[in-house]
Every structure is written in structure tokens, then in C-alpha cells.
Amino acid sequence: MVSRREFEKGIPEDYLSHKDKYEESVRKSVIVFGHVRKMQKAEWRKFPKYRYVLDCFLGSSTMRDGSPFAIHFMMFMPAIMSLATEEQQDRWMPRAWEGNIIGSYAQTELGHGTFVRGLETLATYDNHTKEFVLHSPTITSYKWWPGGLGHTANYAVVMAQLHTNGLCHGVHAFIVQLRDEETHKPLPGIILGDMGVKMGLQPVNNGFLAFNNVKIPRIHMLMKHAQVLEDGTYIRGSNNKMMYAAMLFVRVLIVADMGNYLSKAVTIATRYSAVRRQTSVKEGGQELQILDYATQQHKLFIGIATCYVFRIVANRHWSNFNEVTDEVANGNLTRLPELHALACCLKAVVTSDAAHCAERCKMACGGNGYLLSSSLPQLHGQIAAACIYEGENTVLLLQTARFLLKSWQNRHSSLLASSVMYMQSASVEGYLTKWDSSVEGVINGLQVVAVKKISLSMKSIDGKVSSGSSLEDAWNKTSVQLVAAAEAHTRVILTSFFYEGIKEMLAVASESLAPVLMQLLELYTVYWALECLADLLKYTPISQQGAEELQAKYERLLEVLRPNAVGLVDAFEIRDEMIQSTLGANDGCVYERLLEEAKKSTLNKEIVNCTYYKYLKPYMQGKL
Amino acid sequence: MVSRREFEKGIPEDYLSHKDKYEESVRKSVIVFGHVRKMQKAEWRKFPKYRYVLDCFLGSSTMRDGSPFAIHFMMFMPAIMSLATEEQQDRWMPRAWEGNIIGSYAQTELGHGTFVRGLETLATYDNHTKEFVLHSPTITSYKWWPGGLGHTANYAVVMAQLHTNGLCHGVHAFIVQLRDEETHKPLPGIILGDMGVKMGLQPVNNGFLAFNNVKIPRIHMLMKHAQVLEDGTYIRGSNNKMMYAAMLFVRVLIVADMGNYLSKAVTIATRYSAVRRQTSVKEGGQELQILDYATQQHKLFIGIATCYVFRIVANRHWSNFNEVTDEVANGNLTRLPELHALACCLKAVVTSDAAHCAERCKMACGGNGYLLSSSLPQLHGQIAAACIYEGENTVLLLQTARFLLKSWQNRHSSLLASSVMYMQSASVEGYLTKWDSSVEGVINGLQVVAVKKISLSMKSIDGKVSSGSSLEDAWNKTSVQLVAAAEAHTRVILTSFFYEGIKEMLAVASESLAPVLMQLLELYTVYWALECLADLLKYTPISQQGAEELQAKYERLLEVLRPNAVGLVDAFEIRDEMIQSTLGANDGCVYERLLEEAKKSTLNKEIVNCTYYKYLKPYMQGKL
Missing domain, CATH: 2.40.110.10 (Butyryl-CoA Dehydrogenase, subunit A, domain 2)
Known part of the structure; x- marks a missing residue:
């Protein structure tokens, strides 16, 4: 060894x-x-x-x-x-x-x-x-x-x-x-x-x-x-669909990978934010841990929640993949199109959310997040690569959009895939007569948004075709909306998978853990409700007042989660040797490590670099 | 030489x-x-x-x-x-x-x-x-x-x-x-x-x-x-404010720098997108230039417009800086707080928009944007650094928020600074009785949004103080909203400076140039209206119908700008030696350059690397 x-x-x-x-x-x-x-x-x-x-x-x-x-x-x-x-x-x-x-x-x-x-x-x-x-x-x-x-x-x-x-x-x-x-x-x-x-x-x-x-x-x-x-x-x-199913393998696994990478990034940024102090809010008082600033919580806590979402979603996606490939091997192809559509949109949205959260973590560490010794640039770089490999994200979302339009056309069929079953209920007039900002309420709202976006994309394509466009041109001209529709659908999937996963965990969680899990779930859904607020305002009964309440609820959740933030990343149990970060070690000795790593710079082996004699000195003496 | x-x-x-x-x-x-x-x-x-x-x-x-x-x-x-x-x-x-x-x-x-x-x-x-x-x-x-x-x-x-x-x-x-x-x-x-x-x-x-x-x-x-x-x-x-003014120097110049960096990134991505072809929309037809895909236009055109915005804003900001520092040198400090507030929020929003657009450019080039030979990762890295140095962006926006709240309290004063003068008109009940999606209409809408966000932040702080919070705690708990308010104000500044700059240019532009400038202005304002749509829906009379029309207008503008996209980046006149990119050279020989640069990899000097003998061969033979 x-x-x-x-x-x-x-x-x-x-x-x-x-x-x-x-x-x-x-x-x-x-x-x-x-x-x-x-x-x-x-x-x-x-x-x-x-x-x-x-x-x-x-x-x-x-x-x-x-x-x-x-x-x-x-x-x-x-x-x-x-x-x-x-x-x-x-x-x-x-x-x-x-x-x-x-x-x-x-x-x-x-x-x-x-x-x-x-x-x-x-x-x-x-x-x-x-x-x-x-x-x-x-x-x-x-x-x-x-x-x-x-x-x-x-x-x-x-x-x-x-x-x-x-x-x-x-x-x-x-x-x-x-x-x-x-x-x-x-x-x-x-x-x-x-x-x-x-x-x-x-x-x-x-x-x-x-x-x-x-x-x-x-x-x-x-x-x-x-x-x-x-x-x-x-x-x-006879069964070349099997080949097609197998090619989804890596795409499915990427969801779990993103959870791993992002867990590291949020662990680093959260621990650093608990060590770093900056600015005394009150004249002469002790400087605050930066994790106490609401703006810093806003940057990090969604990342923490997202890691939990990715873990739950990745497990379910992986089981689902195994079930469907087994079925395909036995000649039953029924669920393959749905698996493909899910693998496309989950890969796209999960990598892109991970990249966004990792970038926020990096930025939240200020200059020190720019140092490679923090490991944050490398983590972000690896996640960014995943946005491109195994299918470029925009292309993948358009593939899911194609499945969604087809499902929309067949929404009254008894064969509708389970992940789009919400199309039936959420498209009924009067599905949401009253806004409610509970987790279930937000998920229902996101379903209505997805349904609206899918149906409007359909309408836009039909409209362009009726006025003489080819189907391909109509599709292309509607593609910005189609991508948005596929993303809206993915928001439904992510929030509802998370909701169901947490519900299962609540059944067995301890009394002290259960409320924290609930807060994570609420934070995640409220965050995404606020991100999709324009759509909710357009397509659901939420009022201006309801929107302000969502914002207030979000801010309250940041405050409530603060005491458990470090615990929630510690729970990922990533060892220091795995994190390899000056900012994210378990003992919080950030400054010592930063200085120690800096001293290892290969340039520091010599106190005067050879270029001084060759270039710098002649230049300073006006000889160059 | x-x-x-x-x-x-x-x-x-x-x-x-x-x-x-x-x-x-x-x-x-x-x-x-x-x-x-x-x-x-x-x-x-x-x-x-x-x-x-x-x-x-x-x-x-x-x-x-x-x-x-x-x-x-x-x-x-x-x-x-x-x-x-x-x-x-x-x-x-x-x-x-x-x-x-x-x-x-x-x-x-x-x-x-x-x-x-x-x-x-x-x-x-x-x-x-x-x-x-x-x-x-x-x-x-x-x-x-x-x-x-x-x-x-x-x-x-x-x-x-x-x-x-x-x-x-x-x-x-x-x-x-x-x-x-x-x-x-x-x-x-x-x-x-x-x-x-x-x-x-x-x-x-x-x-x-x-x-x-x-x-x-x-x-x-x-x-x-x-x-x-x-x-x-x-x-x-006696005049130590002068020191303070001088320290704004670099912060002011960053706006121009971002314009330079971003111009390179969009030139590279736009030219590449005109050369790269992918997927025949019609069976058997020629593959489309990827610049013809609406989703690609959506990724790039806002970047092109943003470069034009940054140039106009940077020039005006720089003249303004010079005027104010001259005044300060002569003992007149009246405009210094406004200059400071502008320098803070413009630095923050311009660097962050630039980072966002540069990231989009990089992603829009797929895997090839991940290669250093594209120069896109380095450009993005330089821009990302600017989000942190010379004042971290969140901290800067909070400084502007402080100025905005003070201005809001004094909004009826005759001494109100010119950049916040819109507070007087836009806060009057009935300022916008009807939505209008013209450039002026959008700017007015953004003004209403900024005013609303500033006044709601004020209200939130006052409310928390009345219920017993210290002012500092109330400020911290409202800071997510304060940052958003400062950003909303910056959107007013950027769009209105751009609007005024384009108006001046239209007076002298040729007949063929004028409509293109107008399209850039419209694209920029419509894009930001859509980004701020939730706020517009909350605070202005825009209807759901109006929102859908904005989206349709945006899509039309992408289509209309397409023929001039390459011309608009060529107009930056950045020489190949300056761009240093395999993807962005003027002659469009992308693939030849990619291969040629790859061949320069230092690993390619030897066809068999020394590690083969030392590690790889023993491993493959089962000896390690």
C-alpha cells in the first residue's frame, strides 16, 4: 500500500x-x-x-x-x-x-x-x-x-x-x-x-x-x-433501443456526480464563512462572522439545499434507470421515451444549477475563492465541463421539450407517463383558485407554470405553421420558449422528487432533525418560487401581496437555517484529504493554511528570481 | 523594436x-x-x-x-x-x-x-x-x-x-x-x-x-x-475627501475595462457561431450555422448589445468622474456622494453582467470554449476577478443602497442628485397608468420598480426598528432586498444612459446604421424588461398579455439582428493578434487553427511519453 x-x-x-x-x-x-x-x-x-x-x-x-x-x-x-x-x-x-x-x-x-x-x-x-x-x-x-x-x-x-x-x-x-x-x-x-x-x-x-x-x-x-x-x-x-438506453448511463450518473462536486463547494464556502469575520455592524463591536450576513446566507443556503435535492433525485433517477433498462432488455420499451426525456432535462438543469451554485460559493469567498488552494475554481471548472459533455444543455432541453409537446398532445391518454401526469390535473381550469405558499402550494404553482409554458409553446408553433412557416422554422423560432418550458417542467420534477424524498425521511427522522429537513424543503421551494415569480404572477392566482410574503418567508428561512448551516455541510462527511481546500478544512484554521500553502509556491524557493538579473535590473537601470 | x-x-x-x-x-x-x-x-x-x-x-x-x-x-x-x-x-x-x-x-x-x-x-x-x-x-x-x-x-x-x-x-x-x-x-x-x-x-x-x-x-x-x-x-x-475621490479612479475605469474584455469574448463567440454548423433542421438539408438558432442568438446578442452599453456608459462615467474630482479639488463636494454611489453600483453591476455574458459566450462555444486556445476561459477569469477586486460587489451595492435610502428620504429636496431625480416623478401615484413596451416605456417601468424597491426596503427597515430591532440588525435582515433595490436603480442608470447615448448617435448616424442602433437599444431594454418581469408585473400596469408581447418582441429582435451580428462585432475592430483565439479570428478558419494549436501541445513533442516505460507498461502487464 x-x-x-x-x-x-x-x-x-x-x-x-x-x-x-x-x-x-x-x-x-x-x-x-x-x-x-x-x-x-x-x-x-x-x-x-x-x-x-x-x-x-x-x-x-x-x-x-x-x-x-x-x-x-x-x-x-x-x-x-x-x-x-x-x-x-x-x-x-x-x-x-x-x-x-x-x-x-x-x-x-x-x-x-x-x-x-x-x-x-x-x-x-x-x-x-x-x-x-x-x-x-x-x-x-x-x-x-x-x-x-x-x-x-x-x-x-x-x-x-x-x-x-x-x-x-x-x-x-x-x-x-x-x-x-x-x-x-x-x-x-x-x-x-x-x-x-x-x-x-x-x-x-x-x-x-x-x-x-x-x-x-x-x-x-x-x-x-x-x-x-x-x-x-x-x-x-431487433432490439437496438437497448443500445440507446445504455448510452443514457453516464448522463444519469452525472446527477450524482454533481451532488458530490457541489457538496464539496458548499462545504468549503460555508465553513469559510463561519471562520471569516468582516465589519463590525455596531461601532466598536466584534466583527461578524460573514455567515451572519443575510446576503451571504442568500448566496450559500440555496447551495446547501440543492446538494440535498441532488442526492435524493440522483438515487431515484438511478433506480428508475435500472428498472427501465431491465424492462427494455425484456423487450418492454414503454417507459424508455420518458426515461430519455428525464435523463436529458435532469442532466441539463442539474449541471447548470450546480454550476450556478458553485460559482456563487466561489464568489462568496471573495479573493480567497480565486486561489486554486481553495479548490473552488477547480470544482467550478469540473462542473462547468459537465454542462457541455454528454450532450450540450440547450440541445438536451430541446429534446425534453419534444417529449413534452408530444405528451401534451396525448395528455388525455391513459398511457401518459407518470412524470408528466400533472399535465392532466394542472391544465384543468380552476386547478389553483387560491394561492398558497406552502410547499405543496408552490409545487402546484410550478405545475401550472410548466403546463402553461408547454401549451403556449405549442400554440406558438401552431400559429407560425398556420401562417406559412415550415414546422422546422416554427420550432426554431419558438426554441427560446421551448427551452424555458422544459426547464419549468424540470423544476416540477426537482421540487416534487425532493418533496417526496423528504416526506419519506420525515417518517423516520429524529425530532431534532425533522424540522431542519422541513426547512430545507421550504427554502428550496420558496427560492424557486421567487426565481419563477414572473411566471407565477402570470399564470397563478398569486397576488403582489403574496409575492411580498414569499420574499419575507424566504428571508425568515435564511435566519432559521443559520444555526444549522455548518452542521448541514458537516453531515456530508467529506474528509479534509478529499476536500483539499485551504478554506474548507474541518478545523477552521483558514488563515494558517492559506499562508502555509502560499509559501509552497515554487517561486518562493528563491527569494530573488533569476529574471531580476536578466531583465528587471537592466530595465530599472534604464538599459532596456 | x-x-x-x-x-x-x-x-x-x-x-x-x-x-x-x-x-x-x-x-x-x-x-x-x-x-x-x-x-x-x-x-x-x-x-x-x-x-x-x-x-x-x-x-x-x-x-x-x-x-x-x-x-x-x-x-x-x-x-x-x-x-x-x-x-x-x-x-x-x-x-x-x-x-x-x-x-x-x-x-x-x-x-x-x-x-x-x-x-x-x-x-x-x-x-x-x-x-x-x-x-x-x-x-x-x-x-x-x-x-x-x-x-x-x-x-x-x-x-x-x-x-x-x-x-x-x-x-x-x-x-x-x-x-x-x-x-x-x-x-x-x-x-x-x-x-x-x-x-x-x-x-x-x-x-x-x-x-x-x-x-x-x-x-x-x-x-x-x-x-x-x-x-x-x-x-x-482640510480636504481629505480628495483622497476619497481619487480612490474611485480604478473603480471608474473598470467599466471601460469590462467593455474591452467582453468585446473580445462576444467577438470570439459570434464569429465562431457563424462558422460552426450543426444539425440539419430539414432532413438531408445543409447544416445550419449555429448563429441561426434562436437559442444561440439568445445567448449571444445580449452580450453584443451589452458591449455597446458599456462603451457609452464608461465614457459618460469617466467624464463625470473628471468633472467631480475637479470640483472636489476646488472645494465643492456637492456631487461627491452621488459619484461614489454611481461608482459603486456601476462597478458591481457592470462586472457581474460582464461575467454573466462572458460565461454565456464560453458556454455557447461548447467544448471548444473550454480550450484555453479559445481565450474564452481566460477572459471569463479576468472578468470574474473584477467582481471581487476594488470592492466586493455585494458590499458595493449595499453602499449604493445607503445613498438611495438617504436620497429617498430627501426626494422632495431641490438638491436631489440628478441620477436619482427619477425618484420624484416615478413615485407619483399615476406615473404609469398604462403599460407601453417602447424603450421609453420600459425605462419608465424600471424607474417605478427601483422606486418601489427602495421604498419597500425603507419600510422593511422601519418596521423592524419599530418592533425593537437595532438599526444595524434591521439593515442586515433587509440586505437581500437592499441589494436588489440597488441593482434595480443600476438598471435604470444603464438603460437610460444607453438610451441617451444612442439618441445622440442617431442624430449623426447614417441611414443604414440608425435602425441597427435602434435595434440594439430595443433588444437591451426588452431583455432587461423580461429579466425584471416579476417586478414589472408587481409594480407597473403591464398585463399578462403585455408580458407575452414583450417576449414576442424579444424574439423578433433576435431575428432582425441576426444579419448584422457579425458586423456588430467586427465593428469593435479587435485585431487577431489582440484576440489571440482559435475560434475568433477574422478569417473564420476555426478548425484549421484548433488543430494547429492542439498540435503545439508540449506533450506532442514525443509520440510516446516517458511515463509509458516507467508506469503504464508495468501497470498493463500487471506488474504494478
């Missing part, structure tokens, strides 16, 4: 060059994944288990800024599990599981991200040699972004346009060897490299990749859902 | 280690400021001139991530100019102006930022030796953040608590030599160093500084506004 000291040896990573950061991350990755290997010996068919292992090792920040190996576990192996036949799995999974090969997952190209159908990489079957020829016909067809691709992975699952017998069958997955297993040199026809510096996640080693007529055996196409026979005959599988 | 090639030699800075980044920045700084010296030979009494020089060299990104010399020009010299007597200026300014000494400005401490009165550094006058003794009594009294302080500056203006004859006279400024002019070693009793890695602005060399009983001559106190005589007698100057 490698000791912590040995693991963290040398100067802090943030001071290293891009190249050194990568090299350090490989050193650490083999230590961490060496352990993983020991822990999970040959258990590869018990697939979900390693999620837990990865969470402990990556999600919880043993490797704070990511690892070039992560995609091997998060994308490469899951892709094989869901896209390969049993024989193919038996061939590739044991080696992948043991880490004998390291894989990447190459889908996005320089010219195409969200529009998967537009991918340009070609996989053309040659009936003669019985091989696929992989080729990158343009600059824009370069694979772009895959983690670990730069210098780490020697295999990849590559998404490419399948051509057989002169016909294109759309995008399919292929397993491609990239580098020699002995020398690690790229194989002939493989052009690859590192993508360069990014806003965060430097050690992930994202790369580019192009193929110059690279030949791979026929059986390297992953054939669970479609096959190419020796003679080039293409057979589409 | 150093050529561009010589200036930019070596590998791109983003790939360097923290130490190398600093060293590279000193190399570049002496080149740049060597030029500055030549350009401005001995003209130091013409102070504002070098603002222009700095703008060209720094603001416009010859040194994209900042310079350790910047604070010398932006804070050290301005501090001497405004706080030193004429004799002191004659002593220090020529050497500072020539760059014979490099200064920093040390105010913020580890424990105190916004609360200047809480600073702990001591400057105790010793009547015997006729010296001041500078001392840092605690860890929290360490100076923290000053630019250039780590390894660059050899002098600093230091803010410290002045003690003479046993009395404390509050915070005053002292000029302190930090390092030997020959060896650059810290002088005895001076403890200093670099602060370490930050979210951005690495080359700025922010540092920490502590004093261990450091003695400086009496005449090193900057004595324009207060003096300490040889016997320790303290004399407060």
Missing part, C-alpha cells in the same frame, strides 16, 4: 507545467488503479460495482482534476458491455477489466458534437479482405476530445459511419487498436495526439485522432445490435 | 509551469514597458495620458493574462499622485515614471478586505528617532494580494494604522522600500513572497508581505491630506 506521503510527493500539481501534470497523473493513476484491480479481481460481470470504486477514487478526489484512465472505466468498458456480443465481451472485457489494455471512447469530431448523425469518420467494409477500412476524409472528421486518447490509451471504441455494399447504415461502434501493445507507438495510419491546455481537467489527456485507411477485422465491429456478415450483408438487430 | 516573433518566442505560455509563466511575463514586461518609457518620456504630470498607453498594451492583450508591472502603473503611481505632497511627488514620481523603481500597492490583508478600518498593520511614530515603525502583529495582518509584490516590486505604498503619541488616527498611506535596489534582496524585517496559483492572472505575481518592526523615515508617510510633525503631532488635512 502506497502511503499518502508517497502518493502526494513533490510539489503541488497546480504549479506544474502541462506536460508534468500529465506525467504526474499517470504516476498516480497506476497506483490508484492498481488498487482497484486488487479490489475487484475478475468480477467484471458484476458491472455496477465499480461505480462505487470509481466514486471513492475519482469522484471523491484522490485525483482531483481527473485521470486519463477515467474514460476507460466510464465509457470504454460500458460501451463494450452494451454494444458487444457475448463472445466479443468475453474477448475484450477480461483484458480491459484487468487493465491489460487501456481504452478510450471516440465519438465527437472536430466538426460534430451534438449532431451524431453528422459524424464523418468512415468505416467501409471490404468484402474482399473481410475488413473494415477506417478513414478520416476531412479535417472536421478528426476525433476530438476523447479522454486518455493523447498518450495513454492503446485501444478505443470508435463511432463511424458504416458502409457496406455501397450503402451507408449510419453510425456504428468499432473497437480499434491505436498503439502497439509493446512499444506504445501509434499503429500505421493512426494519427493522434494531445489536445492541449483546457480550463480544467488537464490530466485527462483529451486527444485528437485521425485514420488514414486503417484496416480492422470484421469482428471488431461491436455487433450486439447490428451485424455485418462476411459478404457485407447488413442486419439490423 | 522587438519583432512579434521575438516577443512571442518559445512555447505558448499556457503550457508553462507557474514559475516559468512568471519568468516569461517579466521578460515580456520589460520589452513592453521599455516601449512605454520611450513613448512618454518625462511627461508624468500629464497623468491621464498613460491610461491610453496601458490600454493598448495591457487592456488589449499584448500581455493577455496580466503583468507584474501593471499595479505600478494602475495603483502605485496613482496613489502617489493623489496622496503625496508636491515635494513627495517630485521625489518619487520621476523615478517611478522612468521605471527606476517598481511599486506595488499593499492594502488588503489576510484578515481584511472590504472593511478597511479593520486593517491591522501598524505604523507607530517614534518621536525619538523620528521614524515610523511598521509592524505586522498577527497572521491576519499579513498583506495579501498586492500585484507584483511576490518577486517584482522593490517599493510599495502600504496602508497601515497610524499611531502617534499613543493615539490611533486610522489608516494612512506610507511609501516603503521592500527590496535592496542593487541586490533585490528583501530589506531586514521584510517578509514577502508569491501567493501561488490562482484561477487566472498568473503572471501578476500577487504576493504576501509582513513587517517585523521595519523603520521608515517620517517623510515616507504620504502627507497630502494629513501630516505627522516631527514631535508626533497629527494634523488632519
